[in-house]
Amino acid sequence: MAVTRIIALATIMAISHVCGTIAAPQGRILEGENAAAGEFPWVASVRVDNAHVAVGSIISQYHILTSAQGVSELGSTPISSSRVSVRVGSINQFAGGQIVSASSILIHPSFGNFLHNIAIITLAEPLSFTDRIASIAWDTSELNETLADGINVLLAGWGLQLSGASPYRLQKTTLSVLSSHECEYKAGYGYESALCLNHGVNQGIGRGDEGAGVVFNHTLVGVASFFFGAGGTEFPDVSCRTAYYSDWILNNVDPALAYLK
Structure with a gap:
C-alpha cells in the first residue's frame, strides 16, 4: 500500500501546478450536460x-x-x-x-498533500x-453502507472544458462510487x-470543479478534491467524505445545525 501511494503521489507531483505549498491537480467536468435553473x-x-x-x-444560511x-x-492559512x-x-x-462577501474562512487544520482538502466559508x-438558493444536508453517518461500489452520484461545477474554455453555464455529471479497496x-x-x-475516459472533474459537492439521495456525501493528470484518465477522482468530517463541520457552523448529528 505504501509503495502504491508513493507512486500515485509522485505521478501527481510531476504533472500538477503549484497552489500554496503543494502541487494542485487540474481537471474539468468532462462530457457534462447543462444544468437547469434551480436544479442545484x-x-x-x-x-x-x-x-x-x-x-x-450551501450548508446553512x-x-x-x-x-x-x-x-x-x-497550507491551512486562508487568504x-x-x-x-x-x-x-x-x-x-x-x-x-446574488454575490455575497465572506466574513471568515476556516481550512481543515490537517490540509496538505491532497488530503483533508476541505474548508468552510462563513458569509x-x-x-x-x-x-x-437552498441548503443541502450533509452525510453524518460514520459508515454509510449505502455508498457501495458502483452507486451513482451527482456533481455540478464550472470547471474547464476539453477545449480549455471556462463554461458560463453550470455543468452536471454522474460518476460512480469506487470502493476504498479498489481505490487503493x-x-x-x-x-x-x-x-x-x-x-x-475523458470524463470526471477538472480545474475549477474543486469543492464541487458529491450528492447521493439529496445528501452531500463528498467534496471534490483532485484528479490525476489532465483529467479523464484511467485513475479515479478523489473527494473528501463528508461523514468523516461531520464533527469538524458541526463544531464550526451555526449551533442550530446540531440536529443533523
Whole structure:
C-alpha cells in the first residue's frame, strides 16, 4: 500500500501546478450536460478577487462548504476573507443570482498533500432561501453502507472544458462510487477520509470543479478534491467524505445545525 501511494503521489507531483505549498491537480467536468435553473440550488461559485476558483455547497444560511486549495494562502492559512465572495442562485458563473462577501474562512487544520482538502466559508450576511438558493444536508453517518461500489452520484461545477474554455453555464455529471479497496488498488487512495469516484475516459472533474459537492439521495456525501493528470484518465477522482468530517463541520457552523448529528 505504501509503495502504491508513493507512486500515485509522485505521478501527481510531476504533472500538477503549484497552489500554496503543494502541487494542485487540474481537471474539468468532462462530457457534462447543462444544468437547469434551480436544479442545484445549493451550488455556489466560490470567487477570489471576483474570479471563479472553486465550487461550493450551501450548508446553512451563513456557510459554504468547499475545497481548501481554492482559498488557501499557505497550507491551512486562508487568504484574506476580504478577497473572497460567492455567487449563489445562478447557473451562470458570470451573471445573475446574488454575490455575497465572506466574513471568515476556516481550512481543515490537517490540509496538505491532497488530503483533508476541505474548508468552510462563513458569509458576511445570511442567505435568503428561494427556489434557486437552498441548503443541502450533509452525510453524518460514520459508515454509510449505502455508498457501495458502483452507486451513482451527482456533481455540478464550472470547471474547464476539453477545449480549455471556462463554461458560463453550470455543468452536471454522474460518476460512480469506487470502493476504498479498489481505490487503493488503482490509485493508492483508499483512505478512510476519501471517497473515490470512477468514470469513463475523458470524463470526471477538472480545474475549477474543486469543492464541487458529491450528492447521493439529496445528501452531500463528498467534496471534490483532485484528479490525476489532465483529467479523464484511467485513475479515479478523489473527494473528501463528508461523514468523516461531520464533527469538524458541526463544531464550526451555526449551533442550530446540531440536529443533523
